[in-house]
Amino acid sequence: xxxxxxxxxxxxxxxxxxxxxxxxxxxxxxxxxxxxxxxxxxxxxxxxxxxxxxxxxxxxxxxxxxxxxxxxxxxxxxxxxxxxxxxxxxxxxxxxxxxxxxxxxxxxxxxxxxxxx
Numbered sequence: 019x020x021x022x023x024x025x026x027x028x029x030x031x032x033x034x035x036x037x038x039x040x041x042x043x044x045x046x047x048x049x050x051x052x053x054x055x056x057x058x059x060x061x062x063x064x065x066x067x068x069x070x071x072x073x074x075x076x077x078x079x080x081x082x083x084x085x086x087x088x089x090x091x092x093x094x095x096x097x098x099x100x101x102x103x104x105x106x107x108x109x110x111x112x113x114x115x116x117x118x119x120x121x122x123x124x125x126x127x128x129x130x131x132x133x134x135x
Contacts, residue, residue: 050115051087052074052087052120053084053119053120054120055120055121056078056080057124058123058124059081061077063101064076064098064099065098068092069093072091091111091112093111096111096120105122105127116132118130
């Protein structure tokens with residue numbers, strides 16, 4: 019095999035493996051997933067607004083959770099509303115996030131990233 023073919027083949031293999039690893043990471047590590055837990059004793063309508071402007075709203079029963087994926091979080095903190103009332107900003111997200119857990123309680127919000135294996 020000539021040197022030119024070897025260089026082209028190696029370049030294609032490296033790019034292909036890099037792309038495959040990115041797809042694997044997205045599937046395996048659930049990037050962009052957000053778990054919101056209602057830590058109160060009553061139904062709550064919880065709304066999250068990400069720095070990109072993308073927002074999601076869910077009616078969550080007491081001590082229950084909902085899971086959703088966010089494709090474009092932007093960079094900054096997440097604004098949290100409970101029953102239409104803003105209760106604070108939490109965490110710091112970027113364009114590449116591991117799964118996020120947000121627990122909304124009566125007097126505080128807990129933000130946590132799930133660690134990678």
